[in-house]
Amino acid sequence: MVASGITLTVEPSVRVEFDPGKSLIVRGTLVARGTDSSGIVFTGNQTQTLRIIAGFPLPDGIVAEPYSASLVAIGGTPPYTWSIVSGALPPGLSLGEQTGTISGSPTTAGASSFTVRSVTEAVRSQAAREPSLLSPSATGTFSLSGRVSDQSGTPITGAMVAAIDPVSDTTVVSTTTDSNGSYLLYVAGGVYDITVKPRAESGFTPAIALDRSITTDSVLDFVLVPIGTVSLSGQVLDAKSHGIQSVQVTLYAATGNAVGSVSTDGMGLFAFQVATGTYSLAVDSPPSPSANWPQHFDLRTTSFSLTQSVVLDIRLPASQVTVHVQDASGTPVANVDVSTSSAPGTMTCGWGTSRPAGSPTTRRRASDRPNPETPSCGCSPPNRVRATP
Numbered sequence: 001m002v003a004s005g006i007t008l009t010v011e012p013s014v015r016v017e018f019d020p021g022k023s024l025i026v027r028g029t030l031v032a033r034g035t036d037s038s039g040i041v042f043t044g045n046q047t048q049t050l051r052i053i054a055g056f057p058l059p060d061g062i063v064a065e066p067y068s069a070s071l072v073a074i075g076g077t078p079p080y081t082w083s084i085v086s087g088a089l090p091p092g093l094s095l096g097e098q099t100g101t102i103s104g105s106p107t108t109a110g111a112s113s114f115t116v117r118s119v120t121e122a123v124r125s126q127a128a129r130e131p132s133l134l135s136p137s138a139t140g141t142f143s144l145s146g147r148v149s150d151q152s153g154t155p156i157t158g159a160m161v162a163a164i165d166p167v168s169d170t171t172v173v174s175t176t177t178d179s180n181g182s183y184l185l186y187v188a189g190g191v192y193d194i195t196v197k198p199r200a201e202s203g204f205t206p207a208i209a210l211d212r213s214i215t216t217d218s219v220l221d222f223v224l225v226p227i228g229t230v231s232l233s234g235q236v237l238d239a240k241s242h243g244i245q246s247v248q249v250t251l252y253a254a255t256g257n258a259v260g261s262v263s264t265d266g267m268g269l270f271a272f273q274v275a276t277g278t279y280s281l282a283v284d285s286p287p288s289p290s291a292n293w294p295q296h297f298d299l300r301t302t303s304f305s306l307t308q309s310v311v312l313d314i315r316l317p318a319s320q321v322t323v324h325v326q327d328a329s330g331t332p333v334a335n336v337d338v339s340t341s342s343a344p345g346t347m348t349c350g351w352g353t354s355r356p357a358g359s360p361t362t363r364r365r366a367s368d369r370p371n372p373e374t375p376s377c378g379c380s381p382p383n384r385v386r387a388t389p
Contacts, residue, residue, distance in 0.1 A: 009031040058102070061090070061093075061106045062106070062141070063105075063106050063107065063108065063141050063173075063186035064105055064106070064107070064141050064172065064173050064186055064187055064188055065105060065106075065188075066103075066104075066105055067093060067102070067103060067104060067105060067106060068101060068102070068103045069101070069102045069103075070099070070100060070101045070102075071100040071101070071102070071116060072100065073100070079098065080100065080119065081097060081098070081119045082095055082096065082097055082098070082099070082100040082116065082117070082119075083095070083097065083116070083117050083119070084114050084115065084116055084117075085115050085116070085117045086114065086115040087112065087113045087114030087115055088112060088114055089102065089112055089114055090106045090107075090108060090112040091106065091107045091108045091175070092104045092105050092106045092107035092108070092173070093105075093106060095116065105173070107173045107174070107175060107185070107186070108175070108184070108186070141186040141187055141188050141189075142186070142187060142188075142189060142214050142215070142216055142217050142218065143184060143185070143186055143217045143218070144163065144184075144185045144186070144187060144194070144214060144217075144218050144219075144220060145182070145183065145184045145185070145217075145218075145219055145220075146161075146182070146183060146219050146220040146221045146222065147177075147180070147181045147182050147183075147221045147222075148161065148177045148181045148182075148183065148196055148198075148221070148222045148224065149181050149221070149222075149223055149224070150204065150223065150224055150225075151223055151225065154181075155177070155179065155180050155181025155182075156177060156181050156198055156202060156204060156224055157177055157178065157179055157180075157181060158176055158177060158198075158199045158202075159176060159177045159181075159183075159196050159197060159198040159199065159202070159224075160174055160175075160176055160195075160196070160197040160198075161174065161175055161176070161177060161183040161185065161194065161195070161196050162174035162175075162194070162195045162197075163185055163187050163192040163193075163194055163214075164192060164193040164194070164195055165192065166191060166192065166193050166210075166211060172187060172192065173185050173186065173187055187214055189214055189215050190213075190214060191211055191212065191213050191214070192211075192212055192214060193208055193209065193210055193211065193212070194208065194209040194212050194220060194311075195207070195208045195209075196208070196222045196224065198224060202224075203226055203227055204224040204225065204226060204227065205224060205225055205226065205227050205228075205229065205230055205276075205308055205309055206224075206308040206309065207222050207224055207231070207308060207309035207310070207311065208308060208309070208310055208311070209222075209310075209311035210310065210311065210312055210313075211313070212313075220311075222309075222311075224309065225273055225309060228275065228276065229273055229274065229275055229276070230273070230274060230275070230276050230306045230307070230308060230309045230310070231271060231272065231273045231274075231309040231310075232251065232271070232272045232274070232279075232281075232306060232309070232310050232312065233269070233270065233271035233272070233309075233310075233311055233312075234269070234270060234310075234311050234312040234313045234314060235264075235267065235268040235269055235270075235313045235314070236249065236264050236268045236270065236283060236313075236314045236316065237268060237313055237314065237315045237316065238290065238292035238293045238315075238316055239292045239293065239315075239316065240292055241315070242268070242292065243264065243265075243266070243267040243268020243269065244264060244268045244286060244290075244293060244316070245264055245265065245266050245267075245268060245286065246263050246264060246286040246287060246288070247263065247264040247268065247270075247283060247284065247285065247286050248261060248262075248263055248282075248283070248284040248286075249261070249262055249263075249264060249270040249281065249282070249283050249284075250281070250282040250283075250284075251272050251274065251279055251280075251281055252279060252280045252281070252282065253277065253278075253279060254277065254278040254279070254280075254303060259272075259274055259279070260272045260274065264286075274306065276306055276307050277305070277306060278303050278304070278305050278306075279303070279304060279306055280300065280301050280302065280303050280304070281299075281300070281301045281304075282298070282299065282300045282301075283297070283298075283299040283300075283314055284297070284298055284299075285297045285298070293316045294316065297316065299314070299316075323338050325338065
């Protein structure tokens with residue numbers, strides 16, 4: 001006991017030990033002059049029971065967003081080793097064995113129950129917490145779900161489905177298909193490449209859906225084809241993201257020969273199944289014009305390599321160009337064919353015909369346009385515009 005009015009000074013590097021059941025009672029003044037390099041240690045010869053004292057209850061996380069929660073133990077003799085002894089953390093999270101920190105980005109919403117244990121090897125003691133709950137939610141995210149199957153509809157299990165950031169080419173979130181071939185992901189709103197990689201022994205070719213805009217809960221199914229073949233499929237969409245029917249889509253081999261040509265269905269869907277190789281694609285306007293797409297268009301891609309199945313949506317128009325045709329005195333000139341073309345080997349696109357002032361157009365009503373004689377076309381720059389009277 002340090003009596004009242006008495007000062008006990010403990011100098012650096014001093015170790016103060018207590019017998020079992022004994023303690024230090026200070027009623028006067030205790031001065032401890034420890035430093036960073038010469039600490040003062042108060043200890044007993046009976047080790048304190050190891051306990052996990054902080055980190056519970058755990059805060060819930062949000063799917064696809066970074067999560068971190070630290071657990072703290074006292075007693076025993078550090079360092080501590082942490083582990084999960086029963087149950088499991090939510091998918092996407094892990095427990096640091098040396099740090100006691102639960103971190104990562106949850107990939108699935110729902111509650112997970114688990115028991116965590118801390119062990120100190122120095123004195124062979126351990127402590128465990130009762131089962132704990134951690135429940136990531138889907139707040140601020142959208143679900144992307146679907147089914148992966150073969151051409152006969154048989155589910156493909158164990159395939160890795162991932163959402164890829166197309167800018168950084170990094171995986172945002174991933175999961176594997178269940179026994180029904182189904183998958184479920186949660187992502188923040190944005191544009192992603194969605195990839196499917198079946199197990200190596202499955203005998204199927206991987207697939208990718210390019211530039212998928214996720215702004216609401218979405219469903220995306222994949223049909224995989226055997227190794228050695230690939231599929232190219234997608235939709236031709238108008239300016240309002242509606243499928244365009246009767247668009248002629250043609251796939252050309254590297255030799256320039258057409259290997260397949262299809263007309264889009266009522267939803268604007270098209271699909272090809274071919275051997276792996278180099279191809280180009282042509283998209284020709286449907287027979288019926290609309291205000292939502294160019295009156296005429298002829299889109300042609302440069303050569304591309306198909307090594308895996310690809311889902312590709314084609315949106316029209318890429319951009320809209322308005323052309324006013326007039327003579328040197330500024331008088332509108334009617335019945336002039338107007339067409340556009342891009343650099344050789346890239347793409348050609350929409351064209352129309354000039355109209356007399358005040359006359360109707362097959363593309364829009366005259367009242368919709370500032371200059372009724374002005375045709376419009378959808379095209380992807382850089383392009384050249386040619387007027388042929």
